[in-house]
Structures are given as C-alpha cells and as structure tokens.
Amino acid sequence: MDIDRLLSVFDPQTAAVQHGSVVNRYLSDLKGYYADPRAYEAASSGGNPLVYSVSSLEPGHEAGDLHFGVGMMLPGKIGNEYYLTKGHYHAWRAAAEYYIGLSGSGMVLLEDERTQETHLIPMTPNAVIYVPGYNAHRTINTGTVPLTYIGIFAANAGHDYGSIAERNFRHVVVEQDGQPVLIERQTYLASLGRA
Numbered sequence: 001m002d003i004d005r006l007l008s009v010f011d012p013q014t015a016a017v018q019h020g021s022v023v024n025r026y027l028s029d030l031k032g033y034y035a036d037p038r039a040y041e042a043a044s045s046g047g048n049p050l051v052y053s054v055s056s057l058e059p060g061h062e063a064g065d066l067h068f069g070v071g072m073m074l075p076g077k078i079g080n081e082y083y084l085t086k087g088h089y090h091a092w093r094a095a096a097e098y099y100i101g102l103s104g105s106g107m108v109l110l111e112d113e114r115t116q117e118t119h120l121i122p123m124t125p126n127a128v129i130y131v132p133g134y135n136a137h138r139t140i141n142t143g144t145v146p147l148t149y150i151g152i153f154a155a156n157a158g159h160d161y162g163s164i165a166e167r168n169f170r171h172v173v174v175e176q177d178g179q180p181v182l183i184e185r186q187t188y189l190a191s192l193g194r195a
C-alpha cells in the first residue's frame with residue numbers, strides 16, 4: 001500500500017481530510033428532504049447556503065478495508081426543522097458504522113428498516129455512537145455552532161441514498177419551546193395543516 005495512505009490529518013473546523021475527497025451539500029441539494037416545503041422555498045429564496053460537508057478517506061476498496069469520513073454541519077433550521085444530512089442506508093445492509101462526535105451538539109436519527117424502530121441519539125464531543133446495520137442514519141445539528149464528527153465504516157458498505165430520497169424518515173426533529181423534539185412526520189405535517 002502507498003505509504004501516503006498510512007497517515008492522514010483532518011481539520012475539525014472545515015472537515016477537510018488530507019488525501020481525502022470532499023462533498024459539499026448546499027440547501028439546493030436538499031430539496032424534498034425537509035418536511036415543510038413552504039419553509040424550504042422561503043429559505044431558498046434567501047440564497048443557497050452550505051448545509052454540510054463530508055470529506056472521505058478511502059485507502060482501499062477490498063473487503064476488510066475501512067473508510068473514514070469527517071462531517072461538518074452548519075447550524076440552522078428550515079421552519080422548525082433543524083439542518084439535516086440526506087441520510088442513507090448502507091448498500092450492504094448488514095454493515096455497521098461508528099460515529100464519534102468532535103464538536104458542537106446534535107443528534108443521530110436511526111430507523112431500522114426491518115422493524116421501523118426509531119432511535120434519536122445525542123451527538124456531543126467524544127460521544128461514540130454505534131450505528132447498527134439495517135439502520136438508516138441521518139445527522140442533525142440541533143446546536144448554534146457547527147457540528148463535527150468522524151464516521152468509520154467498512155469499505156464495501158456502500159451508500160443507498162435512493163430509499164431515503166423516496167420515502168424519507170418516519171420522524172422529524174424540530175424545535176419546540178427551544179428544545180429538539182422527535183415527532184412523527186405525519187403529526188408534524190398535520191400541525192402545519194399540510195398532512
């Protein structure tokens with residue numbers, strides 16, 4: 001293996017990873033992911049801000065290899081719904097992942113494809129969050145500063161974004177009385193008068 005692949009350095013502020021590749025997601029990339037389309041349109045009319053950035057290091061692609069990513073999510077809301085990542089399943093459904101919180105405060109939303117069971121796990125600095133296989137996972141910044149974190153997963157896990165793009169998570173995380181609250185999407189839509 002190329003010796004350059006044996007050491008990398010990441011910048012926890014920008015999520016840049018030495019030898020890594022960067023994906024930036026802007027508000028326009030997240031059309032359809034937020035529950036409230038009117039709030040989305042209103043936010044979009046004010047510009048197209050960066051919502052999150054993920055840098056990935058992929059030293060190898062053989063079974064047994066590991067991939068490493070650093071995420072940096074900006075704070076913000078669309079209506080009452082906090083800034084979120086698209087979320088995904090792993091293409092290889094059984095593949096798990098570790099998330100490790102670096103800075104800021106947020107949540108990881110998990111939804112088991114087999115049981116529909118939902119978990120909302122707090123992500124704070126030094127939190128080590130195990131994302132089991134078969135669970136769709138989405139990161140949410142519920143704080144007022146950037147949320148940064150590490151993800152480590154099997155190289156052959158793959159990403160399935162399409163299933164989430166099609167039907168989204170069954171729950172949303174919204175601000176109520178200054179606090180993040182997990183509620184069913186349909187209940188939130190009904191509260192907006194748009195179920």
Ligand SMILES: [Fe+2]
Pocket residue numbers: 088089090097137153
């Ligand atoms: Fe993942």
